[in-house]
Amino acid sequence: MTTIRLRNSKSRKVEEFHPIDPENVRMYVCGPTVYDRAHLGNARPVLVFDVLYRLLRHVYGEGHVTYVRNFTDVDDKINAEAQRRKGLGDSRSLEALIAERTEETISWYHADMDALGALRPDQEPRATAFIGQMIAMIGDLIAKGHAYEKEGHVLFRVRSYQNYGVLSGRSVDDMIAGARVEVAPFKEDPMDFVLWKPSDEDLPGWDSPWGRGRPGWHIECSAMSYELLGASFDIHGGGIDLQFPHHENEIAQSACAHPEAGFANYWVHNEMLQVEGKKMSKSLGNFFTVRDLLDQGVPGEVIRFVMLGTHYGKPMDWTERKREEANNTLRYWMDLTWELEPTNLGSFQPEQKLLDALGDDMNTHLALTYLRALHHQPQKLLDNARFLGFLSDRAREAERDFRNTFRGGFGSGPSVDLSALALKLDELRNVAKESKNFSAVDALKSSLIDAGVEVQMTKTGVELRPTPNFDPSKLEALK
């Protein structure tokens, strides 16, 4: 039995994990606001919690884990994008434009995260499908004295929740002293936050006891986790940047709405991503999306490998060099295991060392080290790598297409057959071995290398393999 230990932000300690119900382990992770392509930073929590999900499924059984990750499709950034499109002359209604935008973004998100080898959560609720539940929860909070209505807004009364600030280690008084909060005149206390706000004609809105409006950002997670996982569940995850205010506010809402329950038992936060040592931001010009990388030819599994190379609790630096090393390692693994048949995930047992590493607060870096150590046992390497989401069917299909294209296999599409050139080089080499004059061999070899072909001469023959820099046009002259 593998024990799982996790760093719980609530206690700031690594704790042994014990689910409320081993028959149904429940995890909620904050998902994206769907207004644009996911950037590289968005991928980190997805991959971190994908590993945790895989581990939980292994330990408790596939059918005994419920993983929920939401889509935030009510947000002023989405509204702004829709209004921008309308401003550009699109005649459709704002609602239609918003729906189109969120649909489009969700399909992008799925495509991009699939490419990283992340399993889909069991449920991916959309905020707009839970407005009724949010309104009910807000009404309940008002009834219990934890919220109040003012000028069409409903605000959460922070002072009514004694433990406010415990998760993020802040006190209400200190934060007010920091005075970075925008203080709306209708707030009883500067730290009070919005549960519901009014919408004018130009904004999407829903009818509520407080007039037509839309929910604040935090209430959706409280409402959806309650609906789908119950008042108490096991793990709540997300980026450390969400710890305050988002998660703090979620706790306040949920704990006050359901004071008898404990909400989430374990809070797991991943640290942020940097690029070449700096924060990724639009202003620094080092901002890019997952799709940007995929389009540049960086395989999704390379991104996955780089991400898992750093412990989730530490800042992760994306660098060109790491990308390169990950690429080489995965290339090597693919070659080693290419001829083998993967074992069904259900019928093989991952290496205990690997499971122990993952169970130890998700030490993915150490897990990768153990994986590397399996290179003399390719079948084990393949199966264990696949357990961690590498050498997946998807990656092997891409590899198959690649090999078929360049080796004259049975694939469709344009095919460049290198076998004739390999044969030619081999013949020249045999002749040269007699004559001791290798100039013709070397000339052909350097031309091939120049065209981006890897040349391997072994005692048994010659092997040619195209690299990512392969340029078939340069081979025409050689034929």
Next chain:
RNA sequence: GGCGGGUUGGCGGAGAGGUUACGCAGCGGAUUGCAAAUCCGUGUAGACCGGUUCGAUUCCGGUACCCGCCUCCA
């Protein structure tokens, strides 16, 4: 200003109070027509200053520097 994280060999990056991390690169060797690949071997690091200890890179305190959150971007 408040809160949090980090600082390990050329680079990336772990674990452990005293014993080899590992990978990449480098170096030596085997192999090779030459290379590549592969295999074997090889690395006296732990920001700084104190303290605890028989012994600390590992525990405690302080200093410096870096980074993040609190503000649209995770």
